[in-house]
Amino acid sequence: MFSGGLRHCVRQYRYDAGATGIKTVRESGPEDVAENRERERKWVEHCKPIVRQDAYGVGRYAYAARGCEYGRIGD
Numbered sequence: 001m002f003s004g005g006l007r008h009c010v011r012q013y014r015y016d017a018g019a020t021g022i023k024t025v026r027e028s029g030p031e032d033v034a035e036n037r038e039r040e041r042k043w044v045e046h047c048k049p050i051v052r053q054d055a056y057g058v059g060r061y062a063y064a065a066r067g068c069e070y071g072r073i074g075d
Helices: 030-047
Strands: 050-053 059-062
Touching: none
Parallel strands: none
Antiparallel strands: 050 059
């Protein structure tokens, strides 16, 4: 229990006095969807992700190339 009243581990930062923290994002168009699917297809082809169980029975992804755990497919 904390002494001295209520405490929390959350801190808010405000860089712009009028900022609400809410950003508007445009909807994906058909060309964006097609581009994303092609990028994912190339990533799967390059990285060949598989799930292997560790010593505790937890599924862990393994990849055929370095950097794939970060979504990278190039140098």
